[in-house]
Amino acid sequence: MIPFVDLHAINARFEDEFKIGFQDFLDSSYYILGNQVKTFEQSFAKYCGTAHCVGVGNGLDALQLILEGYKLLDKLSIGDEVLVASNTYIATIIAIKQAGLKPVLVEAESKTFNFDLDALEAGITPKSKAIMPVHLYGQLAPMKEILALSSKHNLLIIEDAAQAHGAKDANGNRAGNLGSAAGFSFYPTKNLGALGDGGAVTTNDDDLAEVIRKLRNYGTSSKYVNEVLGFNSRLDEIQAAFLNVKLPTLDSDNDFRRKIATRYISEINNSKITLPFYDKSDAHIFHLFVVQVENRNEFQTYLNENGIGNLIHYPIAPHQQNALPDFKHLKFPITEKIHNQVISIPISPVMDAQQVSRVIEVLNSY
Ligand SMILES: Cc1ncc(COP(=O)(O)O)c(C=O)c1O
Incomplete structure:
Protein backbone atom coordinates (compact mmCIF):
# COMPACT_ATOMS: atom_id res chain seq x y z
CA MET A 1 0.00 0.00 0.00
CA THR A 249 13.70 22.05 4.72
CA LEU A 250 10.77 23.57 2.80
CA ASP A 251 12.72 24.38 -0.39
CA SER A 252 14.33 20.95 -0.65
CA ASP A 253 10.97 19.28 0.06
CA ASN A 254 9.39 21.35 -2.72
CA ASP A 255 12.21 20.39 -5.10
CA PHE A 256 11.65 16.76 -4.22
CA ARG A 257 7.93 17.07 -4.97
CA ARG A 258 8.75 18.71 -8.33
CA LYS A 259 11.06 15.79 -9.16
CA ILE A 260 8.25 13.30 -8.52
CA ALA A 261 5.86 15.45 -10.58
CA THR A 262 8.39 15.51 -13.42
CA ARG A 263 8.59 11.73 -13.37
CA TYR A 264 4.81 11.36 -13.29
CA ILE A 265 4.42 13.76 -16.21
CA SER A 266 7.07 12.12 -18.36
CA GLU A 267 6.29 8.50 -17.47
CA ILE A 268 2.51 8.32 -17.06
CA ASN A 269 1.15 7.74 -20.50
CA ASN A 270 -2.49 6.78 -20.57
CA SER A 271 -5.09 8.48 -22.75
CA LYS A 272 -7.73 8.00 -20.04
CA ILE A 273 -5.75 10.15 -17.59
CA THR A 274 -5.22 13.91 -18.01
CA LEU A 275 -2.10 15.10 -16.21
CA PRO A 276 -1.75 18.53 -14.60
CA PHE A 277 -0.13 21.50 -16.34
CA TYR A 278 3.49 22.06 -15.37
CA ASP A 279 5.75 24.62 -17.03
CA LYS A 280 8.85 23.23 -15.26
CA SER A 281 9.21 26.45 -13.29
CA ASP A 282 9.21 27.02 -9.54
CA ALA A 283 5.69 28.47 -9.81
CA HIS A 284 4.34 25.04 -8.83
CA ILE A 285 5.19 23.37 -5.54
CA PHE A 286 2.93 20.35 -6.12
CA HIS A 287 1.11 20.46 -2.83
CA LEU A 288 -1.13 18.01 -4.68
CA PHE A 289 -0.72 16.08 -7.91
CA VAL A 290 -4.19 16.20 -9.39
CA VAL A 291 -5.19 14.16 -12.43
CA GLN A 292 -8.51 14.15 -14.26
CA VAL A 293 -10.41 11.08 -15.40
CA GLU A 294 -13.86 10.73 -16.91
CA ASN A 295 -15.00 7.76 -14.90
CA ARG A 296 -13.66 8.70 -11.50
CA ASN A 297 -15.54 6.13 -9.43
CA GLU A 298 -14.17 3.30 -11.52
CA PHE A 299 -10.65 4.78 -11.45
CA GLN A 300 -10.76 5.29 -7.69
CA THR A 301 -11.85 1.69 -7.14
CA TYR A 302 -8.98 0.59 -9.36
CA LEU A 303 -6.47 2.66 -7.37
CA ASN A 304 -7.82 1.30 -4.09
CA GLU A 305 -7.63 -2.29 -5.34
CA ASN A 306 -4.04 -1.71 -6.37
CA GLY A 307 -2.99 -0.10 -3.10
CA ILE A 308 -2.49 3.46 -4.34
CA GLY A 309 -3.67 6.01 -1.79
CA ASN A 310 -5.79 8.77 -3.24
CA LEU A 311 -8.09 11.64 -2.25
CA ILE A 312 -10.48 13.94 -4.07
CA HIS A 313 -9.79 17.69 -3.86
CA TYR A 314 -12.68 18.39 -3.86
CA PRO A 315 -15.76 16.26 -4.50
CA ILE A 316 -18.41 19.02 -4.25
CA ALA A 317 -18.08 22.51 -5.74
CA PRO A 318 -18.59 25.30 -3.17
CA HIS A 319 -21.70 26.63 -4.95
CA GLN A 320 -23.29 23.18 -4.60
CA GLN A 321 -22.58 22.85 -0.87
CA ASN A 322 -25.50 23.04 1.56
CA ALA A 323 -23.44 25.50 3.61
CA LEU A 324 -23.78 28.07 0.81
CA PRO A 325 -27.48 28.00 -0.14
CA ASP A 326 -27.34 31.48 -1.76
CA PHE A 327 -25.11 30.05 -4.50
CA LYS A 328 -27.16 26.93 -5.29
CA HIS A 329 -28.78 28.52 -8.35
CA LEU A 330 -25.42 29.33 -9.96
CA LYS A 331 -23.94 27.27 -12.78
CA PHE A 332 -20.20 26.90 -13.39
CA PRO A 333 -19.84 24.12 -15.98
CA ILE A 334 -16.01 24.00 -15.93
CA THR A 335 -15.87 24.06 -12.14
CA GLU A 336 -18.51 21.33 -11.95
CA LYS A 337 -16.58 19.21 -14.46
CA ILE A 338 -13.39 19.70 -12.44
CA HIS A 339 -15.16 18.57 -9.29
CA ASN A 340 -16.49 15.49 -11.09
CA GLN A 341 -13.18 14.45 -12.61
CA VAL A 342 -10.29 15.36 -10.30
CA ILE A 343 -8.46 12.86 -8.13
CA SER A 344 -5.13 13.33 -6.35
CA ILE A 345 -2.41 10.67 -6.33
CA PRO A 346 0.45 10.37 -3.81
CA ILE A 347 3.19 13.01 -3.83
CA SER A 348 5.33 13.84 -0.80
CA PRO A 349 8.91 14.43 0.27
CA VAL A 350 9.18 10.94 1.78
CA MET A 351 8.16 8.80 -1.20
CA ASP A 352 10.96 6.64 -2.54
CA ALA A 353 11.74 5.98 -6.22
CA GLN A 354 10.20 2.52 -6.06
CA GLN A 355 6.91 3.88 -4.76
CA VAL A 356 6.86 6.50 -7.52
CA SER A 357 7.56 3.75 -10.09
CA ARG A 358 4.73 1.67 -8.66
CA VAL A 359 2.25 4.56 -8.95
CA ILE A 360 3.34 5.09 -12.57
CA GLU A 361 3.00 1.39 -13.36
CA VAL A 362 -0.50 1.18 -11.88
CA LEU A 363 -1.67 4.28 -13.73
CA ASN A 364 -0.22 3.09 -17.02
CA SER A 365 -1.97 -0.27 -16.64
CA TYR A 366 -5.38 1.31 -16.08
C1 LIG B 1 -6.94 26.87 -0.31
C2 LIG B 1 -7.14 26.84 1.17
N1 LIG B 1 -7.52 27.95 1.80
C3 LIG B 1 -7.69 28.00 3.13
C4 LIG B 1 -7.49 26.89 3.91
C5 LIG B 1 -7.76 26.97 5.38
O1 LIG B 1 -6.70 26.57 6.17
P1 LIG B 1 -6.94 25.95 7.64
O2 LIG B 1 -7.45 24.56 7.47
O3 LIG B 1 -5.60 26.03 8.28
O4 LIG B 1 -7.94 26.83 8.31
C6 LIG B 1 -7.07 25.71 3.31
C7 LIG B 1 -6.82 24.53 4.14
O5 LIG B 1 -7.09 23.45 4.03
C8 LIG B 1 -6.90 25.67 1.91
O6 LIG B 1 -6.52 24.55 1.28
Whole structure:
Protein backbone atom coordinates (compact mmCIF):
# COMPACT_ATOMS: atom_id res chain seq x y z
CA MET A 1 0.00 0.00 0.00
CA ILE A 2 1.33 3.45 -0.91
CA PRO A 3 -0.29 5.92 1.46
CA PHE A 4 -1.69 9.14 0.04
CA VAL A 5 0.51 11.02 2.49
CA ASP A 6 2.58 9.54 5.31
CA LEU A 7 2.58 12.28 7.95
CA HIS A 8 4.44 10.12 10.42
CA ALA A 9 7.33 9.59 8.01
CA ILE A 10 7.35 13.27 7.04
CA ASN A 11 7.66 14.37 10.67
CA ALA A 12 9.89 11.53 11.91
CA ARG A 13 12.72 13.19 9.93
CA PHE A 14 12.68 16.00 12.51
CA GLU A 15 12.06 14.02 15.69
CA ASP A 16 15.32 14.88 17.45
CA GLU A 17 15.04 18.58 16.65
CA PHE A 18 11.36 18.61 17.67
CA LYS A 19 12.39 17.23 21.06
CA ILE A 20 14.93 20.01 21.50
CA GLY A 21 12.34 22.58 20.38
CA PHE A 22 9.83 21.16 22.84
CA GLN A 23 12.36 21.28 25.70
CA ASP A 24 13.15 24.93 24.91
CA PHE A 25 9.45 25.68 24.80
CA LEU A 26 8.85 23.92 28.12
CA ASP A 27 11.76 25.64 29.80
CA SER A 28 10.78 29.08 28.50
CA SER A 29 7.47 29.02 30.41
CA TYR A 30 6.18 31.35 27.67
CA TYR A 31 3.42 29.26 26.16
CA ILE A 32 1.55 31.92 24.20
CA LEU A 33 3.17 34.39 21.76
CA GLY A 34 6.69 33.74 23.01
CA ASN A 35 10.06 33.58 21.29
CA GLN A 36 9.16 30.63 19.09
CA VAL A 37 6.34 32.61 17.45
CA LYS A 38 8.55 35.71 17.16
CA THR A 39 11.35 33.70 15.57
CA PHE A 40 9.00 32.00 13.16
CA GLU A 41 7.39 35.29 12.14
CA GLN A 42 10.78 36.78 11.38
CA SER A 43 12.01 33.71 9.50
CA PHE A 44 8.85 33.24 7.46
CA ALA A 45 8.66 36.94 6.53
CA LYS A 46 12.29 36.71 5.38
CA TYR A 47 11.55 33.50 3.48
CA CYS A 48 8.56 35.05 1.68
CA GLY A 49 10.39 38.34 1.16
CA THR A 50 7.76 40.40 2.98
CA ALA A 51 8.15 43.08 5.61
CA HIS A 52 5.77 41.29 7.98
CA CYS A 53 4.47 37.91 9.03
CA VAL A 54 1.82 37.61 11.74
CA GLY A 55 1.23 34.12 13.13
CA VAL A 56 -2.43 33.23 13.60
CA GLY A 57 -4.53 30.23 14.57
CA ASN A 58 -5.11 28.67 11.14
CA GLY A 59 -5.44 29.46 7.45
CA LEU A 60 -9.12 30.35 7.55
CA ASP A 61 -8.48 32.91 10.29
CA ALA A 62 -5.50 34.30 8.36
CA LEU A 63 -7.81 35.13 5.44
CA GLN A 64 -10.61 36.46 7.62
CA LEU A 65 -8.24 38.59 9.72
CA ILE A 66 -6.85 40.22 6.56
CA LEU A 67 -10.39 41.17 5.56
CA GLU A 68 -11.26 42.33 9.10
CA GLY A 69 -8.03 44.33 9.16
CA TYR A 70 -8.87 46.08 5.91
CA LYS A 71 -12.33 46.86 7.28
CA LEU A 72 -10.76 48.59 10.29
CA LEU A 73 -8.45 50.48 7.95
CA ASP A 74 -11.50 51.59 5.90
CA LYS A 75 -10.28 49.83 2.80
CA LEU A 76 -13.21 47.39 2.86
CA SER A 77 -16.77 47.76 4.12
CA ILE A 78 -19.58 45.32 4.87
CA GLY A 79 -21.21 44.21 1.61
CA ASP A 80 -18.22 44.93 -0.66
CA GLU A 81 -17.66 42.37 -3.38
CA VAL A 82 -14.65 40.07 -3.38
CA LEU A 83 -13.89 38.03 -6.50
CA VAL A 84 -12.86 34.44 -5.81
CA ALA A 85 -12.42 31.28 -7.88
CA SER A 86 -15.50 29.05 -7.88
CA ASN A 87 -13.35 25.90 -7.59
CA THR A 88 -11.42 26.95 -4.49
CA TYR A 89 -11.43 25.06 -1.21
CA ILE A 90 -14.49 26.42 0.60
CA ALA A 91 -12.39 28.12 3.32
CA THR A 92 -11.63 31.07 1.01
CA ILE A 93 -15.34 31.70 0.54
CA ILE A 94 -16.13 31.16 4.23
CA ALA A 95 -13.54 33.82 5.18
CA ILE A 96 -15.22 36.36 2.88
CA LYS A 97 -18.70 35.55 4.20
CA GLN A 98 -17.65 35.58 7.86
CA ALA A 99 -16.13 39.02 7.35
CA GLY A 100 -19.51 40.31 6.11
CA LEU A 101 -18.35 40.72 2.51
CA LYS A 102 -19.89 39.32 -0.64
CA PRO A 103 -18.06 36.52 -2.47
CA VAL A 104 -18.47 36.79 -6.24
CA LEU A 105 -17.62 33.40 -7.65
CA VAL A 106 -15.61 33.33 -10.86
CA GLU A 107 -15.51 30.36 -13.25
CA ALA A 108 -12.29 28.36 -13.44
CA GLU A 109 -10.28 26.99 -16.34
CA SER A 110 -9.25 23.36 -16.22
CA LYS A 111 -5.65 23.63 -17.42
CA THR A 112 -4.17 25.26 -14.33
CA PHE A 113 -7.31 25.01 -12.17
CA ASN A 114 -7.28 28.77 -11.72
CA PHE A 115 -9.38 31.80 -12.69
CA ASP A 116 -10.77 32.03 -16.18
CA LEU A 117 -9.34 35.52 -16.72
CA ASP A 118 -12.14 36.68 -19.03
CA ALA A 119 -14.70 35.61 -16.45
CA LEU A 120 -12.68 37.41 -13.78
CA GLU A 121 -12.76 40.70 -15.67
CA ALA A 122 -16.44 40.21 -16.49
CA GLY A 123 -17.19 39.74 -12.78
CA ILE A 124 -15.82 43.15 -11.78
CA THR A 125 -18.52 45.69 -10.83
CA PRO A 126 -18.40 49.12 -9.15
CA LYS A 127 -18.85 47.26 -5.83
CA SER A 128 -15.76 45.05 -6.33
CA LYS A 129 -13.05 45.89 -3.83
CA ALA A 130 -10.74 42.87 -3.82
CA ILE A 131 -9.64 39.78 -5.71
CA MET A 132 -8.68 36.66 -3.77
CA PRO A 133 -6.53 34.48 -6.02
CA VAL A 134 -5.99 30.96 -4.72
CA HIS A 135 -2.76 29.18 -5.64
CA LEU A 136 -4.70 25.95 -5.82
CA TYR A 137 -2.86 22.62 -5.50
CA GLY A 138 0.42 24.59 -5.27
CA GLN A 139 0.26 26.28 -8.70
CA LEU A 140 0.56 30.07 -8.61
CA ALA A 141 -2.45 31.92 -9.96
CA PRO A 142 -1.81 34.10 -13.06
CA MET A 143 -0.64 37.01 -10.92
CA LYS A 144 0.63 39.23 -13.74
CA GLU A 145 -2.82 39.41 -15.29
CA ILE A 146 -4.52 39.67 -11.90
CA LEU A 147 -2.22 42.55 -10.89
CA ALA A 148 -2.99 44.34 -14.15
CA LEU A 149 -6.73 44.03 -13.47
CA SER A 150 -6.31 45.16 -9.88
CA SER A 151 -4.46 48.31 -10.84
CA LYS A 152 -6.97 49.08 -13.60
CA HIS A 153 -9.90 48.72 -11.19
CA ASN A 154 -8.16 49.69 -7.93
CA LEU A 155 -8.71 46.35 -6.19
CA LEU A 156 -6.89 44.79 -3.26
CA ILE A 157 -5.27 41.43 -3.96
CA ILE A 158 -5.43 38.94 -1.12
CA GLU A 159 -3.60 35.75 -1.94
CA ASP A 160 -4.89 32.49 -0.52
CA ALA A 161 -1.45 30.90 -0.25
CA ALA A 162 -2.60 28.01 1.96
CA GLN A 163 -1.37 25.46 -0.61
CA ALA A 164 1.60 27.35 -2.03
CA HIS A 165 4.39 27.81 0.54
CA GLY A 166 7.54 28.67 -1.40
CA ALA A 167 6.08 28.84 -4.93
CA LYS A 168 8.00 31.45 -6.94
CA ASP A 169 7.07 33.58 -9.93
CA ALA A 170 9.36 34.24 -12.89
CA ASN A 171 11.03 37.12 -11.02
CA GLY A 172 11.78 34.94 -8.01
CA ASN A 173 9.04 36.49 -5.85
CA ARG A 174 7.32 34.02 -3.62
CA ALA A 175 3.67 33.34 -2.86
CA GLY A 176 2.78 35.59 0.03
CA ASN A 177 4.59 38.53 -1.57
CA LEU A 178 2.60 38.88 -4.77
CA GLY A 179 -0.36 41.00 -3.66
CA SER A 180 -1.55 43.28 -0.87
CA ALA A 181 -1.55 40.49 1.74
CA ALA A 182 -1.63 36.71 1.91
CA GLY A 183 -3.02 34.00 4.16
CA PHE A 184 -1.14 30.75 4.81
CA SER A 185 -2.25 27.53 6.49
CA PHE A 186 0.12 25.20 8.32
CA TYR A 187 -2.41 22.38 8.52
CA PRO A 188 -0.33 19.19 8.96
CA THR A 189 -0.60 17.99 5.35
CA LYS A 190 0.57 21.30 3.86
CA ASN A 191 4.04 21.56 2.29
CA LEU A 192 5.00 23.45 5.45
CA GLY A 193 2.81 21.67 7.97
CA ALA A 194 2.63 21.99 11.75
CA LEU A 195 1.67 19.14 14.08
CA GLY A 196 -1.68 20.77 14.67
CA ASP A 197 -3.41 23.91 13.46
CA GLY A 198 -1.51 27.04 12.49
CA GLY A 199 -1.61 29.91 10.05
CA ALA A 200 0.02 33.21 9.13
CA VAL A 201 -0.57 36.48 7.32
CA THR A 202 2.25 37.96 5.25
CA THR A 203 2.19 41.53 3.96
CA ASN A 204 4.30 44.58 3.19
CA ASP A 205 1.55 46.84 4.54
CA ASP A 206 2.71 48.17 7.93
CA ASP A 207 -0.76 49.33 8.97
CA LEU A 208 -2.38 46.02 8.10
CA ALA A 209 0.27 44.04 9.98
CA GLU A 210 -0.20 46.21 13.03
CA VAL A 211 -3.96 45.89 13.04
CA ILE A 212 -3.84 42.10 12.56
CA ARG A 213 -1.39 41.80 15.46
CA LYS A 214 -4.06 43.45 17.58
CA LEU A 215 -7.00 41.57 16.08
CA ARG A 216 -5.48 38.14 16.67
CA ASN A 217 -5.10 38.91 20.36
CA TYR A 218 -8.45 40.35 21.52
CA GLY A 219 -7.75 43.69 19.89
CA THR A 220 -4.91 44.57 22.23
CA SER A 221 -1.47 45.99 21.65
CA SER A 222 -0.61 46.07 25.34
CA LYS A 223 -2.03 43.73 27.95
CA TYR A 224 -5.68 44.33 28.87
CA VAL A 225 -5.95 47.51 26.81
CA ASN A 226 -8.52 46.64 24.13
CA GLU A 227 -8.40 49.06 21.23
CA VAL A 228 -10.61 47.18 18.79
CA LEU A 229 -13.04 44.28 19.04
CA GLY A 230 -10.71 41.41 18.34
CA PHE A 231 -10.47 37.63 18.11
CA ASN A 232 -8.42 34.94 19.79
CA SER A 233 -6.38 33.55 16.92
CA ARG A 234 -2.72 33.28 17.82
CA LEU A 235 -0.22 30.93 16.25
CA ASP A 236 0.39 28.42 19.03
CA GLU A 237 3.86 28.60 20.56
CA ILE A 238 4.58 24.87 20.29
CA GLN A 239 3.42 24.77 16.69
CA ALA A 240 5.76 27.68 15.97
CA ALA A 241 8.59 25.66 17.55
CA PHE A 242 7.85 22.78 15.15
CA LEU A 243 7.58 25.13 12.19
CA ASN A 244 10.95 26.70 13.08
CA VAL A 245 12.46 23.23 12.78
CA LYS A 246 10.73 22.47 9.47
CA LEU A 247 11.05 25.77 7.58
CA PRO A 248 14.71 25.26 6.53
CA THR A 249 13.70 22.05 4.72
CA LEU A 250 10.77 23.57 2.80
CA ASP A 251 12.72 24.38 -0.39
CA SER A 252 14.33 20.95 -0.65
CA ASP A 253 10.97 19.28 0.06
CA ASN A 254 9.39 21.35 -2.72
CA ASP A 255 12.21 20.39 -5.10
CA PHE A 256 11.65 16.76 -4.22
CA ARG A 257 7.93 17.07 -4.97
CA ARG A 258 8.75 18.71 -8.33
CA LYS A 259 11.06 15.79 -9.16
CA ILE A 260 8.25 13.30 -8.52
CA ALA A 261 5.86 15.45 -10.58
CA THR A 262 8.39 15.51 -13.42
CA ARG A 263 8.59 11.73 -13.37
CA TYR A 264 4.81 11.36 -13.29
CA ILE A 265 4.42 13.76 -16.21
CA SER A 266 7.07 12.12 -18.36
CA GLU A 267 6.29 8.50 -17.47
CA ILE A 268 2.51 8.32 -17.06
CA ASN A 269 1.15 7.74 -20.50
CA ASN A 270 -2.49 6.78 -20.57
CA SER A 271 -5.09 8.48 -22.75
CA LYS A 272 -7.73 8.00 -20.04
CA ILE A 273 -5.75 10.15 -17.59
CA THR A 274 -5.22 13.91 -18.01
CA LEU A 275 -2.10 15.10 -16.21
CA PRO A 276 -1.75 18.53 -14.60
CA PHE A 277 -0.13 21.50 -16.34
CA TYR A 278 3.49 22.06 -15.37
CA ASP A 279 5.75 24.62 -17.03
CA LYS A 280 8.85 23.23 -15.26
CA SER A 281 9.21 26.45 -13.29
CA ASP A 282 9.21 27.02 -9.54
CA ALA A 283 5.69 28.47 -9.81
CA HIS A 284 4.34 25.04 -8.83
CA ILE A 285 5.19 23.37 -5.54
CA PHE A 286 2.93 20.35 -6.12
CA HIS A 287 1.11 20.46 -2.83
CA LEU A 288 -1.13 18.01 -4.68
CA PHE A 289 -0.72 16.08 -7.91
CA VAL A 290 -4.19 16.20 -9.39
CA VAL A 291 -5.19 14.16 -12.43
CA GLN A 292 -8.51 14.15 -14.26
CA VAL A 293 -10.41 11.08 -15.40
CA GLU A 294 -13.86 10.73 -16.91
CA ASN A 295 -15.00 7.76 -14.90
CA ARG A 296 -13.66 8.70 -11.50
CA ASN A 297 -15.54 6.13 -9.43
CA GLU A 298 -14.17 3.30 -11.52
CA PHE A 299 -10.65 4.78 -11.45
CA GLN A 300 -10.76 5.29 -7.69
CA THR A 301 -11.85 1.69 -7.14
CA TYR A 302 -8.98 0.59 -9.36
CA LEU A 303 -6.47 2.66 -7.37
CA ASN A 304 -7.82 1.30 -4.09
CA GLU A 305 -7.63 -2.29 -5.34
CA ASN A 306 -4.04 -1.71 -6.37
CA GLY A 307 -2.99 -0.10 -3.10
CA ILE A 308 -2.49 3.46 -4.34
CA GLY A 309 -3.67 6.01 -1.79
CA ASN A 310 -5.79 8.77 -3.24
CA LEU A 311 -8.09 11.64 -2.25
CA ILE A 312 -10.48 13.94 -4.07
CA HIS A 313 -9.79 17.69 -3.86
CA TYR A 314 -12.68 18.39 -3.86
CA PRO A 315 -15.76 16.26 -4.50
CA ILE A 316 -18.41 19.02 -4.25
CA ALA A 317 -18.08 22.51 -5.74
CA PRO A 318 -18.59 25.30 -3.17
CA HIS A 319 -21.70 26.63 -4.95
CA GLN A 320 -23.29 23.18 -4.60
CA GLN A 321 -22.58 22.85 -0.87
CA ASN A 322 -25.50 23.04 1.56
CA ALA A 323 -23.44 25.50 3.61
CA LEU A 324 -23.78 28.07 0.81
CA PRO A 325 -27.48 28.00 -0.14
CA ASP A 326 -27.34 31.48 -1.76
CA PHE A 327 -25.11 30.05 -4.50
CA LYS A 328 -27.16 26.93 -5.29
CA HIS A 329 -28.78 28.52 -8.35
CA LEU A 330 -25.42 29.33 -9.96
CA LYS A 331 -23.94 27.27 -12.78
CA PHE A 332 -20.20 26.90 -13.39
CA PRO A 333 -19.84 24.12 -15.98
CA ILE A 334 -16.01 24.00 -15.93
CA THR A 335 -15.87 24.06 -12.14
CA GLU A 336 -18.51 21.33 -11.95
CA LYS A 337 -16.58 19.21 -14.46
CA ILE A 338 -13.39 19.70 -12.44
CA HIS A 339 -15.16 18.57 -9.29
CA ASN A 340 -16.49 15.49 -11.09
CA GLN A 341 -13.18 14.45 -12.61
CA VAL A 342 -10.29 15.36 -10.30
CA ILE A 343 -8.46 12.86 -8.13
CA SER A 344 -5.13 13.33 -6.35
CA ILE A 345 -2.41 10.67 -6.33
CA PRO A 346 0.45 10.37 -3.81
CA ILE A 347 3.19 13.01 -3.83
CA SER A 348 5.33 13.84 -0.80
CA PRO A 349 8.91 14.43 0.27
CA VAL A 350 9.18 10.94 1.78
CA MET A 351 8.16 8.80 -1.20
CA ASP A 352 10.96 6.64 -2.54
CA ALA A 353 11.74 5.98 -6.22
CA GLN A 354 10.20 2.52 -6.06
CA GLN A 355 6.91 3.88 -4.76
CA VAL A 356 6.86 6.50 -7.52
CA SER A 357 7.56 3.75 -10.09
CA ARG A 358 4.73 1.67 -8.66
CA VAL A 359 2.25 4.56 -8.95
CA ILE A 360 3.34 5.09 -12.57
CA GLU A 361 3.00 1.39 -13.36
CA VAL A 362 -0.50 1.18 -11.88
CA LEU A 363 -1.67 4.28 -13.73
CA ASN A 364 -0.22 3.09 -17.02
CA SER A 365 -1.97 -0.27 -16.64
CA TYR A 366 -5.38 1.31 -16.08
C1 LIG B 1 -6.94 26.87 -0.31
C2 LIG B 1 -7.14 26.84 1.17
N1 LIG B 1 -7.52 27.95 1.80
C3 LIG B 1 -7.69 28.00 3.13
C4 LIG B 1 -7.49 26.89 3.91
C5 LIG B 1 -7.76 26.97 5.38
O1 LIG B 1 -6.70 26.57 6.17
P1 LIG B 1 -6.94 25.95 7.64
O2 LIG B 1 -7.45 24.56 7.47
O3 LIG B 1 -5.60 26.03 8.28
O4 LIG B 1 -7.94 26.83 8.31
C6 LIG B 1 -7.07 25.71 3.31
C7 LIG B 1 -6.82 24.53 4.14
O5 LIG B 1 -7.09 23.45 4.03
C8 LIG B 1 -6.90 25.67 1.91
O6 LIG B 1 -6.52 24.55 1.28
